[in-house]
Amino acid sequence: MIWVIHTLNGISFGMLLFLLAAGLSLIYGLMKILNLTHGSYYLIGAYVGSTIIAKTGSFALALIVAPLVVALLGAVMERYFLRRFHLQELPQTLLTFGFLFIFADLMLWIWGGDPIVLPKPAAFSGSISIGDARYPTYRLALIAVGLIVALILWWFQERTRLGAMLRAGVDDAEIAGALGIDVSLLFTLVFAVGALLAALGGVLGGPIIGAQPGADFEVMLLAFVVVIVGGLGSLRGALIGGLLVGLLDNFGKIFFPELALFTIFVPMAIILSFRPTGLFGRL
Amino acid sequence: MLKVENIYTNYGSSQVLQDLSLEVKPGEIVGILGRNGVGKTTLMRSIMGLTPPRSGRILFDGADITRMAPHRIARLGLGYVPQGRRVFPSLSVREHLQVTAREREASPWTFAKMIELFPNLGQRLDQSGAKLSGGEQQMLAAGRALVANPTLLLMDEPTEGLAPLMVRELGRLVGALKDSGTAVLLVEQQLAFVLKYADRVYIVAKGQIVHHCLPAELATDSDVKARYLGV
Numbered sequence: 001m002i003w004v005i006h007t008l009n010g011i012s013f014g015m016l017l018f019l020l021a022a023g024l025s026l027i028y029g030l031m032k033i034l035n036l037t038h039g040s041y042y043l044i045g046a047y048v049g050s051t052i053i054a055k056t057g058s059f060a061l062a063l064i065v066a067p068l069v070v071a072l073l074g075a076v077m078e079r080y081f082l083r084r085f086h087l088q089e090l091p092q093t094l095l096t097f098g099f100l101f102i103f104a105d106l107m108l109w110i111w112g113g114d115p116i117v118l119p120k121p122a123a124f125s126g127s128i129s130i131g132d133a134r135y136p137t138y139r140l141a142l143i144a145v146g147l148i149v150a151l152i153l154w155w156f157q158e159r160t161r162l163g164a165m166l167r168a169g170v171d172d173a174e175i176a177g178a179l180g181i182d183v184s185l186l187f188t189l190v191f192a193v194g195a196l197l198a199a200l201g202g203v204l205g206g207p208i209i210g211a212q213p214g215a216d217f218e219v220m221l222l223a224f225v226v227v228i229v230g231g232l233g234s235l236r237g238a239l240i241g242g243l244l245v246g247l248l249d250n251f252g253k254i255f256f257p258e259l260a261l262f263t264i265f266v267p268m269a270i271i272l273s274f275r276p277t278g279l280f281g282r283l
Numbered sequence: 284m285l286k287v288e289n290i291y292t293n294y295g296s297s298q299v300l301q302d303l304s305l306e307v308k309p310g311e312i313v314g315i316l317g318r319n320g321v322g323k324t325t326l327m328r329s330i331m332g333l334t335p336p337r338s339g340r341i342l343f344d345g346a347d348i349t350r351m352a353p354h355r356i357a358r359l360g361l362g363y364v365p366q367g368r369r370v371f372p373s374l375s376v377r378e379h380l381q382v383t384a385r386e387r388e389a390s391p392w393t394f395a396k397m398i399e400l401f402p403n404l405g406q407r408l409d410q411s412g413a414k415l416s417g418g419e420q421q422m423l424a425a426g427r428a429l430v431a432n433p434t435l436l437l438m439d440e441p442t443e444g445l446a447p448l449m450v451r452e453l454g455r456l457v458g459a460l461k462d463s464g465t466a467v468l469l470v471e472q473q474l475a476f477v478l479k480y481a482d483r484v485y486i487v488a489k490g491q492i493v494h495h496c497l498p499a500e501l502a503t504d505s506d507v508k509a510r511y512l513g514v
Contacts, residue, residue: 164382167373175369179383180357
């Protein structure tokens with residue numbers, strides 16, 4: 001029964017990684033920007049969420065407002081900073097690296113250095129029986145939310161006209177533009193949605209992982225592994241990669257606690273040696 | 284409707300177009316001929332805003348589009364069929380013909396019309412653009428540009444790599460464009476294709492227009508053909 005618990009833990013963590021990686025992957029796929037600020041969106045989401053919960057007591061409000069705030073932040077970053085360096089990889093990467101440090105210091109200044117754990121919403125604070133063990137309902141809800149988000153994103157990308165425009169932009173941004181698609185608007189939109197998803201992950205992860213200085217860097221590292229394993233520019237890759245890395249991380253910590261990230265990076269290296277573009281990558 | 288006035292365009296570090304001017308009138312099929320590497324594709328990219336000229340100007344229906352964003356140029360009524368077709372691998376045939384669709388008053392090119400014109404595409408609506416044959420991809424590249432209902436269509440070497448049957452099919456399309464009053468700027472290597480469909484012909488060499496004539500004149504002018512086209 002303990003294996004069921006560990007597997008569920010891995011899957012729920014994998015869902016958080018999916019939320020992070022989905023945006024990271026789409027942003028790279030469309031704009032070829034390696035957004036090193038992506039982990040910051042996650043952490044800002046968690047901190048802003050914690051403040052909203054502290055002020056209003058409503059987890060639901062935090063879950064809606066914090067991602068929107070971070071989405072706006074992402075849109076501003078894209079529109080007023082990254083846009084100036086379109087397709088110039090080094091300036092863009094350095095810029096996002098700079099934002100990573102600025103945001104980290106601002107967060108330290110506003111929320112301090114002590115770890116904050118967000119309270120669970122009342123409706124999901126209990127646990128249910130799985131065989132002879134108890135399992136927190138919050139983690140199950142987390143898995144459900146992850147699946148729902150994946151479904152919505154899939155529907156948006158595969159079944160809407162805007163989604164088709166987005167895929168056209170990822171395939172060939174230049175031609176998409178020459179056919180009348182406003183690719184620059186897509187850029188801003190994808191950046192905002194990517195930031196929103198990361199912040200959603202931050203609020204959702206708040207009750208189990210918490211928020212603390214340095215978490216931005218840690219989750220960014222894992223999100224990059226997910227994107228590399230799953231394939232850049234692929235939502236499906238982000239989901240499968242997220243679950244894979246979530247499970248590897250969880251079981252790795254159980255079987256080889258002294259090896260830490262080793263259990264993630266070795267499988268990543270093996271996958272890349274067979275599929276250099278990742279499991280579902282085309283780029 | 285389209286006026287290119289004395290444009291100079293660099294591509295990378297080299298200067299490709301030098302003081303190039305040309306004009307397309309409404310409903311006209313204008314051919315552009317020239318050897319490889321003389322700047323024909325760069326000319327198309329300059330007009331479309333993908334490689335804006337360094338100096339000179341480009342007017343479309345009186346509006347200065349010289350440094351406009353490509354999607355805004357497209358929305359003014361310019362369609363683009365790029366060299367090498369460049370269909371979107373992640374889009375189905377149906378999506379190709381829907382994603383850029385724009386209806387205008389009296390717009391002749393609709394999704395249904397494209398299927399009627401290219402029955403092959405109609406049978407493969409749910410297939411990926413990448414899975415089509417070269418000829419079908421060329422029709423799809425034309426179709427996705429046409430459903431936006433442009434008043435001028437830029438076609439960059441559409442017959443490149445096509446089987447003779449497909450070239451005929453393409454000719455049928457150009458004929459239909461002419462009948463509908465859609466102007467075409469046609470860059471080509473195939474002399475026969477241009478001679479057959481164009482109303483006027485420009486010849487490009489070393490980034491400049493070196494000759495301008497009617498197709499019938501070019502057909503008999505073996506001196507010009509030998510000097511600039513190598514035939």
